[in-house]
Amino acid sequence: MFAIVPSCPVVAIRCPPRVSPWGERSRRWREERIRMRVVVVGGGIGGLALGAGLRRRGFEVAVFERDSDVRATGGYHLTLDEQAQAALRELVAPETMRRLLASASALRLRDRDAYWDRRGRLLGHGPDLGGDAGIDVDRITLRTLLAEEVGGDLHLGRTVTHVDQGDRSAPRVLFTDAASVPADLVVGADGARSLVARQLAGGPTNSPAGIVGFSGRTLRGDLSRGERQRLGRRSGMAIGPRGAALYVGYLDPVGNAALDAPGLRMSVTTGPTYIWGAMFPESVAAGLRPLHGGPLRDALLGLFRERRWAEHTLEVIARADPDSLAAYRFNAAPTRATELAPWSAGLVTALGDAVHATPPTAGMGAGAAIRDAATLLRHLADGATTTAEAVHRFEAGMRRRGSEVVTLAMRTVRLILATDTAVGAATTAACTPVLAAAARLRHRRSMPG
Template sequence: MDTNRTILIAGAGIGGLTLGVALRRAGFSVRVFERAATLRPIGAGITMQANAMLAFRTIGVDAAVAAAGHVMQRGSIQDQQGRTLGTMLVGEMAEELGAPMIAIHRARLQETLQEALGSESLTLGVKVVSFRDEPGGLFVRLSDGSEVQGDLLVGADGLRSVVRAQLLNDGEPRYAGYTSWRGVCEVPGIADPSATSESWGRGARFGIVPIDGGRTYWFATANAPQGGIDAPDSRTELLSRFSDWHAPIRALIENTQAAAIVRTDILDRPPVPHWSRGRVVLLGDAAHPMTPNMGQGGGQAVEDAVVLARCLAREAELPTALSRYEALRVPRANDFVVRSRRLGGVAQWENAAARWVRNRIFALTPPSSIRSTMRRALTFTPGP
């Protein structure tokens, strides 16, 4: 595709920013539109696993991301008493694949990518509201009433993507059956800085992820009706559910500011076979929103961005480039959607007998099987 053409990106999340960086470094003219007036991400922390770091490496930002985050060495699945059910071979897989697992605050990750992109390509406080893909060109209407013309519109505008709604018209996301809370404990020394963990109980889970500066990102899930609202201080609700779980869960909740805790229902969408039509294509959560159970939502958006940029740079014709992008990305990303939803359903079981069997299966799974599963998930190649 001619690099003199202009590519418009809706959304400056992880996927949109990564795509902007990848396209600019390939020589394209890029404009990224973000509805937020300032990039102040909520949601606390995120892990960029080896596959995401390998993708970042292809566009030269992996070192900056690693420097802004925290390298993880060990990981585990536990029960609510803290007994280990399974071990994630984080350090060994990093060594084998040649890329670390980085835990990082979302704000720092977005700041790092925004710096790599450059302010001249990013417009804040304006969002894409609609598009017209006509024989005479692609026209994109913005929230300030203006209209811009480009050669390709990329919908990277998240779970409730405006671009997807017009492109696919497939309704609202689906509820997974459980809600989540996320926060960052600013008090250092409460959690082990070298290990991440997720503990499973009766219809509930609690995850602990050390990030930079001695801080700890944590998340909790619980089976609940959709649309639930906490009291003004979410810690009351959380302590009623998790106060008798193993250390340092109670301390993490108590030492996190109530205003910094975010409650979000867990949503995804059924996989679809195509993410593009004409001069419009989807990326990241706009294309394949997934539950967070495999920690791959952000990573798959990064993979999308790198592969899409590569296809656009290598293929002379836009339809060929988008077809190639879908061929390389749809099967892998959709597989994560299915597997992540399935894993979340198992992790949220309430039946005592079923949970006992589940825990025994995890405890008896050989390390070689865990390694093989992780290798498949964490290996990334941008394609031929």
């Protein structure tokens, strides 16, 4: 049915503009969102990304990080796929994205990934990366860029001890040595050992995955010619019997820059470098975690030699910068979405590893945290929902996304652990020569003539 509305007289008066009550409600919500104060606990990749996005959208935000220096961070490099980069573009200024790409190593410019056995024999290759938009970037580089975006809203050297949710009042964040801070929304981005998520869940949100990882950096130029040729300008993975595995990642933000803009480059890595990660079951490698430098390197080489790895495959470890070596435990959240963020949505939430702690075996943990941040910001900026509704929608999507990422990462973890059984070790030792022979046959058939 149509209604005929008489027009206003042209003379005498002017009709007031018609305002939709829903439009007015949306406007009020947007104004309230801009005024709301969001406190982010944790200044890792996810927390800084969220803080940067909130600040750009005009929210009042404060990010509290216990480290006193954003460059004092574990890990060496991380991968951002196309989805993670799209999310980051929602959070930071275009110039910051340009600086990131100028400091990143493009996956499309390196050779296809490789799979080897413990003797260094080629077993196969990964997919063609020619059309892959992913990048590898130093963790320190990304964290520094994000910290610059957050600016004065980043507060370093501040340790949070508790989040008081109250019964009806807004939450408050408590510190070891400072007055509490009130907030309209608190977001825990404080990693796998998150205080905020543990408080929300009433207990840990993840558990040890059964593997201890060891990482280090080795300049490509420090390796012998034979190993440079075998490893190539690619990333690769080798898994041997008894739960031993070695990942070798190739990083070259200068020669393989995703964006050719030397004036914007700020990468920590300035030349072709292998960023490697060794993995062993916690049952045999837990005792190595307190070690550092040369003693850690020697102990690590000893574990591989006990498992009869070829000496040349260990060169990347033996010639690593001893000061770069570090040990860390793999933690993993449940793989079922229903078990993630097991609390009712409210004015305190969490994201990233605080909810879906992910082993580095999928290379997707940081990207997932950035996507969490972008999604939360999107819901908070929606003028048609309350804060609690925005958090509810965010958490529903985060559970699905977190489940997918943890599931992918745990496939490799379970494969490594499966080789640490009698049957698994025997199967691995028997199958890898066959796979290597098949790889050599495929190579000969592909040769011209």
